Amino acid sequence: MNGKRITPVHQSLTFSRRMVLLGGAQVLVGSVLIGRMGYLAVAQNQKYQLLSESNRVQLIPVPPRRGWIIDRNGKPIAINRSSFRVDIIPQQLVDKPETIVMALAKLLQLTSDEVDRILTDLKQGRGFQPVQVAENVTYEQYAAVTVRLPDLPGVQATRGFSRYYPDGPAVAHLLGYVGTANAKEYEAEKKNPLLIIPGFKIGKQGLEKTLEPYLRGTPGGQRVEVTARGKLVKELDPKPDRSGNTVQLTIDQGLQQYAARRMGDQSGALVAIDVASGDVLAFVSMPAFDPNSFSEGIGRTEWKMLSDNDHIPLLNKVAQGLYPSGSTIKPAMALAFLKQGIDPKRRVVCNGGYQIGNRYFRCDAVHGAMDMRSAVERSCNTYFWATGLIADAEQTTEMVNYLGYGQHFDLPIPTQRFGTMPSPKWLEKKYHREWQGYDSANTSIGQGYVLINPLQLAVMPARLAAGKLIQPRLLMRAPRKPLPDLDADPAHLAFVRDAMAAVVNEHGTGVGSKLPLDGILMAGKTGTAQVFRLGNRGHEGNWALRDHALFIAFAPADKPRYAMGCIIEHGGFGAAAAAPIVRDSMTYLFDKQKAYAALDPLEKQWGGTLAERNARQLAAFKSASRASA
Amino acid sequence: MITSAIIPRPLARLPWRLIFLVAAIAGFGLVVLYSAAGGSMQPWAVKQAIIFCAFLTVAVGMSWLKESTIKALTFPVYGLTLLMLIGVEGLGFVSKGAQRWLDLGPIRLQPSEFMKPAIVLTLARFYELVPPGEIRKWRAIWPALLLLGVPAFLILTQPDLGTCIMVVLCGVTVMFLAGLPWWLFAGPAALVAVAAPIGYGMLHGYQRKRIDVFLNPESDPLGAGYHIAQSKIAIGSGGIWGKGFLHGSQSHLDYLPEGHTDFVFATMAEEWGLAGGVLLIFAFAMVIRWGMKVSANAKTRFAQLAAAGLSATIFFYVSINLMMVMGLAPVVGVPLPLVSFGGSAVMTVMLCLGLLMALERHQRTTSTIG
Numbered sequence: 001m002n003g004k005r006i007t008p009v010h011q012s013l014t015f016s017r018r019m020v021l022l023g024g025a026q027v028l029v030g031s032v033l034i035g036r037m038g039y040l041a042v043a044q045n046q047k048y049q050l051l052s053e054s055n056r057v058q059l060i061p062v063p064p065r066r067g068w069i070i071d072r073n074g075k076p077i078a079i080n081r082s083s084f085r086v087d088i089i090p091q092q093l094v095d096k097p098e099t100i101v102m103a104l105a106k107l108l109q110l111t112s113d114e115v116d117r118i119l120t121d122l123k124q125g126r127g128f129q130p131v132q133v134a135e136n137v138t139y140e141q142y143a144a145v146t147v148r149l150p151d152l153p154g155v156q157a158t159r160g161f162s163r164y165y166p167d168g169p170a171v172a173h174l175l176g177y178v179g180t181a182n183a184k185e186y187e188a189e190k191k192n193p194l195l196i197i198p199g200f201k202i203g204k205q206g207l208e209k210t211l212e213p214y215l216r217g218t219p220g221g222q223r224v225e226v227t228a229r230g231k232l233v234k235e236l237d238p239k240p241d242r243s244g245n246t247v248q249l250t251i252d253q254g255l256q257q258y259a260a261r262r263m264g265d266q267s268g269a270l271v272a273i274d275v276a277s278g279d280v281l282a283f284v285s286m287p288a289f290d291p292n293s294f295s296e297g298i299g300r301t302e303w304k305m306l307s308d309n310d311h312i313p314l315l316n317k318v319a320q321g322l323y324p325s326g327s328t329i330k331p332a333m334a335l336a337f338l339k340q341g342i343d344p345k346r347r348v349v350c351n352g353g354y355q356i357g358n359r360y361f362r363c364d365a366v367h368g369a370m371d372m373r374s375a376v377e378r379s380c381n382t383y384f385w386a387t388g389l390i391a392d393a394e395q396t397t398e399m400v401n402y403l404g405y406g407q408h409f410d411l412p413i414p415t416q417r418f419g420t421m422p423s424p425k426w427l428e429k430k431y432h433r434e435w436q437g438y439d440s441a442n443t444s445i446g447q448g449y450v451l452i453n454p455l456q457l458a459v460m461p462a463r464l465a466a467g468k469l470i471q472p473r474l475l476m477r478a479p480r481k482p483l484p485d486l487d488a489d490p491a492h493l494a495f496v497r498d499a500m501a502a503v504v505n506e507h508g509t510g511v512g513s514k515l516p517l518d519g520i521l522m523a524g525k526t527g528t529a530q531v532f533r534l535g536n537r538g539h540e541g542n543w544a545l546r547d548h549a550l551f552i553a554f555a556p557a558d559k560p561r562y563a564m565g566c567i568i569e570h571g572g573f574g575a576a577a578a579a580p581i582v583r584d585s586m587t588y589l590f591d592k593q594k595a596y597a598a599l600d601p602l603e604k605q606w607g608g609t610l611a612e613r614n615a616r617q618l619a620a621f622k623s624a625s626r627a628s629a
Numbered sequence: 630m631i632t633s634a635i636i637p638r639p640l641a642r643l644p645w646r647l648i649f650l651v652a653a654i655a656g657f658g659l660v661v662l663y664s665a666a667g668g669s670m671q672p673w674a675v676k677q678a679i680i681f682c683a684f685l686t687v688a689v690g691m692s693w694l695k696e697s698t699i700k701a702l703t704f705p706v707y708g709l710t711l712l713m714l715i716g717v718e719g720l721g722f723v724s725k726g727a728q729r730w731l732d733l734g735p736i737r738l739q740p741s742e743f744m745k746p747a748i749v750l751t752l753a754r755f756y757e758l759v760p761p762g763e764i765r766k767w768r769a770i771w772p773a774l775l776l777l778g779v780p781a782f783l784i785l786t787q788p789d790l791g792t793c794i795m796v797v798l799c800g801v802t803v804m805f806l807a808g809l810p811w812w813l814f815a816g817p818a819a820l821v822a823v824a825a826p827i828g829y830g831m832l833h834g835y836q837r838k839r840i841d842v843f844l845n846p847e848s849d850p851l852g853a854g855y856h857i858a859q860s861k862i863a864i865g866s867g868g869i870w871g872k873g874f875l876h877g878s879q880s881h882l883d884y885l886p887e888g889h890t891d892f893v894f895a896t897m898a899e900e901w902g903l904a905g906g907v908l909l910i911f912a913f914a915m916v917i918r919w920g921m922k923v924s925a926n927a928k929t930r931f932a933q934l935a936a937a938g939l940s941a942t943i944f945f946y947v948s949i950n951l952m953m954v955m956g957l958a959p960v961v962g963v964p965l966p967l968v969s970f971g972g973s974a975v976m977t978v979m980l981c982l983g984l985l986m987a988l989e990r991h992q993r994t995t996s997t998i999g
Contacts, residue, residue, distance in 0.1 A: 015807075019925060022806065023921055
């Protein structure tokens with residue numbers, strides 16, 4: 001066209017051509033737009049639908065209710081009690097956080113430390129995640145907050161659930177306690193969001209800890225629709241939470257509580273076992289903390305009181321306390337002697353002591369001529385020293401170990417210590433020295449290297465009583481394994497059982513602890529374990545230097561159903577401190593009324609029930625620490 | 630055209646197909662605005678219905694304008710609009726960070742809106758006056774560049790990049806159709822294509838970031854890319870048939886910003902899906918095609934250029950908005966005419982349609998005579 005003269009005709013042609021071009025371009029743009037929209041809405045639909053849903057729906061986890069723990073009869077040992085709590089939902093705050101928190105601090109009497117904590121949490125929190133203000137507030141405080149809610153936007157007063165142990169300290173060491181997850185536990189669970197919900201508790205000790213997977217349950221979720229600004233629009237169909245499973249224990253709640261109360265202010269442990277099944281009926285370690293205080297978050301004062309106590313209430317003595325067995329080893333020793341062919345009629349004259357090498361071992365009394373039965377009955381050390389020396393040490397200790405002392409048991413208790421049952425081989429390995437006569441002597445009366453835990457103290461009489469290799473069990477639902485017969489002559493077992501019956505019912509060391517029941521006899525064996533030094537029976541003087549008192553028993557003596565082992569730390573003679581507790585606990589299993597008739601005057605003398613004394617002790621400690629502060 | 634004995638002749642003469650089409654688009658827009666308000670006529674749908682009816686009346690009224698009258702008014706209107714643009718600089722009303730409004734007591738005017746049809750008419754008139762032989766001369770170019778450049782510059786400084794781009798595109802379209810040499814359009818286009826990467830390298834950090842965000846909105850979903858990211862989520866999650874009327878979570882829960890104005894298409898697409906989107910795009914295409922046909926059938930050069938330019942105005946409105954909403958163009962603040970809430974876009978489009986109807990009536994009446 002260049003150079004030519006442009007006419008209206010040319011111009012019209014150009015216009016038409018360019019109109020076609022323009023129209024084509026418009027169609028092209030339109031196609032691109034439709035194509036683009038199709039790409040977004042069809043090809044990428046799933047991706048954007050997901051994004052849209054994650055915009056729309058936020059999940060507020062609803063913690064599951066923790067499963068109950070019940071005893072063998074279905075009585076609750078650990079339950080959930082409704083409690084009141086106050087939280088703040090940061091995104092719903094209208095006023096400045098400081099204003100609201102100060103208003104709440106006045107209503108709930110919060111300390112300045114708590115106010116600081118709340119303000120920090122509010123700054124760090126995510127909009128729709130509640131921040132805890134206070135938990136376990138009283139109903140009055142809850143009501144006071146509730147009526148003011150219209151003036152406190154963003155504040156939420158709710159009923160929640162907190163763990164409650166009706167028996168308090170009586171079950172403390174068995175169950176442990178629950179508490180808020182710490183940073184380590186949060187990391188260990190790969191930052192499970194459930195763990196950081198205010199008020200959510202996990203098992204920290206004891207069965208609460210080991211049974212955590214069963215007890216926790218699965219969290220639900222309140223699915224909510226929220227706007228871009230975080231305002232809640234509506235609650236969608238919630239994903240229901242599933243409560244944790246109820247766990248049934250072999251424990252007899254009544255016996256557990258009775259034994260704990262019967263121990264009074266003494267420091268000790270008692271384990272009771274059902275002889276037929278190995279079910280642990282009582283698992284008591286006293287004194288103990290109140291697990292309810294722990295699940296609510298323990299106060300500093302109470303913690304100090306617990307950790308300062310020389311009776312070590314924070315130690316689970318059943319699982320972790322180790323003691324010399326003392327004379328409670330003697331029935332097992334007797335069975336070992338019998339198995340080695342030692343004639344039970346063989347007599348040893350007790351002149352009040354025994355010379356081994358250049359050392360003279362002193363017996364408790366001058367017993368005179370003793371055979372095996374009377375030596376068990378009267379707990380004559382001289383007989384066992386002398387007989388221990390003629391027996392094979394390796395075989396003897398093997399039998400005692402076989403009956404339970406120093407043995408490991410598979411129980412759902414987090415930390416257990418199993419002690420030692422020394423043997424010549426063990427001594428060689430551990431201390432690289434040969435077994436000496438005095439080792440046999442010490443071992444045969446449960447001193448020296450012998451260390452046992454209270455559970456073993458109950459397993460041993462249970463095995464002797466049943467004639468079966470009883471395995472202690474705590475969980476009712478755990479599979480029952482068949483119990484093999486003990487590798488011992490039934491006649492020998494009968495002999496030992498008879499000797500143990502004589503301890504309590506004839507002229508033995510435990511005659512003071514006969515059962516106050518018609519037709520039911522208890523068989524037992526006392527034990528007194530030196531703490532300080534052999535030959536010096538310090539059961540007066542300094543509490544911490546006094547001997548440990550032990551007692552093992554089963555009843556009825558002729559057809560055994562229950563076995564018990566009990567240790568009272570620094571209790572003096574086993575017959576005096578431990579045996580009466582076992583007697584009354586055993587009585588409880590057959591006749592509750594008689595058992596309580598025995599307990600009531602004692603508690604009056606001690607100054608009230610366990611719960612009353614605990615409360616008073618805490619109050620006294622609080623006022624003392626206030627006075628000193 | 631409806632021919633019936635009952636309907637009076639002047640009414641029957643109206644381009645009813647176009648009016649129905651436009652009313653359908655606007656009606657659909659009202660439905661979307663009703664949903665965007667959370668299922669309520671307030672605060673947008675009622676107002677928008679009144680605005681639409683008012684401007685439809687104006688447009689129908691304008692359809693009786695004679696071509697000669699339009700021609701006669703072109704330069705005065707252009708001059709007046711230019712004066713108002715200068716006035717905005719001095720007395721303007723600041724809204725959303727930009728000076729666009731001229732407050733004249735009861736009415737607030739946005740002169741840049743008038744400039745879109747005004748520039749089209751002015752350039753069409755200018756090229757009608759240029760003799761065919763002169764069209765490739767410098768004389769045919771510089772006055773047009775001036776006529777276009779001065780208002781474009783004024784609008785850019787308001788600042789209103791979206792309207793500026795539209796005014797320039799409308800003007801350039803008329804110049805292109807007028808038959809200016811190829812190189813005048815191809816040259817700058819090539820220059821931009823070459824210069825863009827170089828210019829990008831010379832930009833400041835934050836300016837570069839803006840472009841990055843446009844190219845990849847997901848890189849900054851909570852900041853500058855938020856609008857586009859949320860808009861894409863709304864359109865993408867709608868699928869083929871949409872989430873259903875009143876069930877769009879993106880718009881109802883405020884995740885989609887400006888869901889009733891610039892991003893109204895995303896609100897619509899979320900609830901009506903690809904189906905609704907395609908329908909709406911086709912409806913607009915029909916309107917634009919009608920305008921282009923008016924241009925193609927025009928008898929005079931002014932009518933040809935004006936009709937094409939006015940149709941292009943509507944086309945640019947729709948396509949820039951949709952490209953922006955779908956993440957194909959940066960967010961420049963161009964509403965979707967007849968659907969987005971607000972009077973300016975409706976006014977502009979109705980002015981364009983009124984003028985197109987006038988031109989169409991003129992060719993029909995002249996065609997019946999001649």
